[in-house]
Amino acid sequence: MAQKTKQAKLDMTKQLQTVEEQFQVFQILNEEGKVVNEAAMPEITDDQLQELMKRMVYTRILDQRSISLNRQGRLGFYAPTAGQEASQIASHFALEKEDFILPGYRDVPQLIWHGLPLSKAFLFSRGHFKGNQIPEGVNILSPQIIIGAQYVQAAGVALGMKKRGKKSVAITYTGDGGTSQGDFYEGINFAGAFKAPAIFIIQNNRFAISTPVAKQSAARTLAQKAVAAGIPGVVVDGMDPLAVYAATKDARERAVAGEGPTLIETLTYRYGPHTMAGDDPTRYRTTDLDNEWEKKDPLVRFRTFLEAKGLWNEEMENETIEKAKEEIKEAIKAADAEPKQKVTDLMSIMYEEMPFTLKEQYEIYKEKESK
């Protein structure tokens, strides 16, 4: 039999390259605090720049104090945030009060800046239902533990806003590992199909507990996963507050203009462990890698940038640090003062009206609690 030689090959290598080229890292401030992309500079006042820096410094202190308080047993579940200030705080800074946040378990800082009292954030950490009782008018859910669930729910919140004719967005966050979940894909795909005003943020800190991002997917960027949903996706330097702010702001404008959702991947890093529940990052991360990412610290470059503009100094930094420490102390005191939870409390928040068997159990526990 005559051998047939294949003449033309599908150029799959080129396909991968071409896709990757669509997802170049968006940066405004480099590691030295220099503006490298003047054209993309967001419109932001000096006051706002200072406020953003204050929030980032505050959040760094909050992380340091939360880790200590956790070690002293005065906090419970805690997922460190140091390193992700630009990704978390600058993205939040682009939001409005009417926007609804569906956070993951590491996204407590965004909730605090959206209006969740610090004492409630601490009660959440400890495991007290009052920590999750969100004040009226603060548009947030408590941190989602099931990775991906916040994504499908965000599609629903966004569709709800669209149906109500609101000029607001639903914003949600997950990590690099979370992009492997089915709910991640379903969430962005639903929001795309309904053209709903949602902003999906992937905070790619390179590790899902101990698993490096290369083991999650062969995709060269996580932002390109947006292609599967037919929505825009962007990769942002997640250590650059101005780039994160600008990208989120643009996504928000698209969304409220009725143009649908956006997927934003922030390239970031967590300096600490995955959580305070015994994770030891030295088992899976090298010192070299830690050092490399410490040089990218969002606080360092933003500080340099602001100092050069005469908008920041040591005194302002110290004031912010002292304020944070003082407020944290007060919030822990407030959390300590919260009455202990009773089983009857837990029963009474199950349904609008207790079913028969729960009522029976309620009486039994009420009797126990009265002794």
Next chain:
Amino acid sequence: MAQMTMIQAITDALRTELKNDENVLVFGEDVGVNGGVFRATEGLHKEFGEDRVFDTPLAESGIGGLAIGLSLQGFRPVPEIQFFGFVFEVMDSIAGQMARMRYRSGGTYNMPVTVRSPFGGGVHTPEMHSDSLEGLMTQSPGLKVVVPSTPYDAKGLLISSIRDNDPVIFLEHLKLYRAFREEVPEEAYTIPLGKADVKREGKDLSIITYGAMVHESLKAADELEKQGYSAEVIDLRTIQPLDIETIIASVEKTGRAMVVQEAQKQAGIAANVIAEINERAILSLDAPVLRVAAADTVYPFSQAEQVWLPNYKDIIETALKVLKF
């Protein structure tokens, strides 16, 4: 009053609530223009428009998430899961999320969602269409689970479910969709959730059941009557929470009871009903409470349904064991 099948009664309830409350939204796979794979939402898209009755992408988990998100924006979602065997795709949204929302937010948020879904055997469906998975739902605190067996009950219970401010799983038995017609009032009416219905009064034996097994039990009761036994048939209607009062009152009257379900013996809710009777009425019992249930295998290949599914003959056999204990 009009003669309606159960599916017509369901459509009628949906129409009633779409009219009654502008926050009610009906959505799922093929529920819009198509009117649903069983015509349960027939005509609703045309009458209420795309904004109220709409199709979704084919993803159950996404549908669950959509319902949760829409609830957070003040809507009253009535999503459909095309067949309840597909619930595994959306277990997290249902049991892990919406069932817990009121509790986890300390009452800040609630989920007025009614998940409609068909299930049930006897119509030779392909795999994972007919499985009775209600037991999974009843074990999830925060949910209510409703299984109507008649057109009248279906309409009243569905209206109540939609108006309930906590999540309700509303399971519709495929075999009962068009099995018979019944007088159903044309106006809105409600049947309280958590209330059983005595479908047939009796004094010798309480047969406690739900879904398609209600009709098998009634048929068995007719046969038992011929043999001189008077069986009381209780249709639970809501299987979570249980109507303990009605169950116990019946058992105290008859002194003998059995629980009938279509699900496998290790599944369903029969074990729970028996435990409640044992805890509350053991001194009234003249015999142990026995179960009629399917074999503990995977749901049968369609050709084996007839030998696998419990039917009135199994009910009679077990009833006689209880009666002659």
